[in-house]
Amino acid sequence: MKRLFLAIAVASLAATSYAHAGSNELIKFRQSGYAFMEWNMHKIQAQVIDHPESFDRAQVVASANVIAAIANSGLGALFAPGTDTGTGWQPTRVKQELFLQTDKVKTLAMDFNHQANQLAVVAVNGDPKAIRAQLGKVAESCKNCHERYRARE
Amino acid sequence: MKRLFLAIAVASLAATSYAHAGSNELIKFRQSGYAFMEWNMHKIQAQVIDHPESFDRAQVVASANVIAAIANSGLGALFAPGTDTGTGWQPTRVKQELFLQTDKVKTLAMDFNHQANQLAVVAVNGDPKAIRAQLGKVAESCKNCHERYRARE
Numbered sequence: 534m535k536r537l538f539l540a541i542a543v544a545s546l547a548a549t550s551y552a553h554a555g556s557n558e559l560i561k562f563r564q565s566g567y568a569f570m571e572w573n574m575h576k577i578q579a580q581v582i583d584h585p586e587s588f589d590r591a592q593v594v595a596s597a598n599v600i601a602a603i604a605n606s607g608l609g610a611l612f613a614p615g616t617d618t619g620t621g622w623q624p625t626r627v628k629q630e631l632f633l634q635t636d637k638v639k640t641l642a643m644d645f646n647h648q649a650n651q652l653a654v655v656a657v658n659g660d661p662k663a664i665r666a667q668l669g670k671v672a673e674s675c676k677n678c679h680e681r682y683r684a685r686e
Numbered sequence: 687m688k689r690l691f692l693a694i695a696v697a698s699l700a701a702t703s704y705a706h707a708g709s710n711e712l713i714k715f716r717q718s719g720y721a722f723m724e725w726n727m728h729k730i731q732a733q734v735i736d737h738p739e740s741f742d743r744a745q746v747v748a749s750a751n752v753i754a755a756i757a758n759s760g761l762g763a764l765f766a767p768g769t770d771t772g773t774g775w776q777p778t779r780v781k782q783e784l785f786l787q788t789d790k791v792k793t794l795a796m797d798f799n800h801q802a803n804q805l806a807v808v809a810v811n812g813d814p815k816a817i818r819a820q821l822g823k824v825a826e827s828c829k830n831c832h833e834r835y836r837a838r839e
Contacts, residue, residue, distance in 0.1 A: 554728075561721060562722060562724075564718070564775075565717070565718040565719070565721035565722040565725070566718070566722045568714060568718035569715060569718040569719045569722050569756065572715040572718070572719075572764075573759065575707075592760065595755070595758050595759050595760060596759060598758065598759075599755040601755075602748070602751040602752040602754075602755035603752060603755075605751065605752075606749060606751075607745065611725075622775035
């Protein structure tokens with residue numbers, strides 16, 4: 534739990550340090566972070582679900598480390614005030630509610646953080662079944678936030 | 687060195703597994719990875735150069751871990767054949783030479799990988815001067831590739 538609170542604290546600090554960055558730049562960075570996690574989610578999915586014969590522990594660990602590191606990087610700073618509208622790589626799909634329901638968002642963010650860090654731990658153990666189960670929990674934590682706070686395309 | 691060779695091996699394997707992904711999707715993922723590293727380079731720079739009073743070891747470690755994890759994620763797979771032209775978030779700026787000068791690219795990629803992993807180690811030690819010096823080496827390794835293989839905007 535200590536690690537989770539630290540992640541939240543880091544997010545707050547970084548928000549302060551990066552107040553000068555343009556809103557569109559912050560939106561671009563957050564779109565980048567989520568997209569890069571998506572690639573790594575796909576890679577793990579391929580190795581434990583779609584093509585289990587291709588399972589390679591080192592690759593899964595590398596992907597899980599990316600997801601955990603991005604989750605731990607203080608993503609909250611990329612949702613600074615003023616980033617509710619704007620265009621990064623593309624117009625943001627974030628809903629206004631994300632900036633209003635801070636307690637709920639914090640709970641979802643902490644769950645995502647926890648599941649992502651757990652995936653990195655499970656990946657090292659190298660059991661495809663356990664990785665598959667934990668990948669599902671990470672995906673669920675992504676979905677919980679997307680359903681509430683991201684507009685459909 | 688073992689870690690570097692592993693990273694290269696992972697890149698090759700992933701290239702095989704992801705041959706089915708569309709070229710534009712691979713371009714989008716690589717643009718995302720580099721942009722997200724850029725954000726984290728900026729954050730470290732702010733804390734050891736521009737605003738040293740804001741130095742926070744935990745934040746620097748978190749950013750360095752992102753850069754190392756992305757460097758170790760098999761980025762080579764995102765430069766698969768067919769990705770020399772195309773549009774991810776935006777049209778790719780990669781030059782044809784990157785796909786032809788494979789030995790040189792491998793050398794530069796290994797240097798970047800080494801410097802990024804070293805930054806993660808130095809960050810944990812928490813000496814701002816050493817972090818600043820190592821950040822410079824990472825930036826140099828980025829520049830070495832960009833100057834040769836990325837078209838100017």
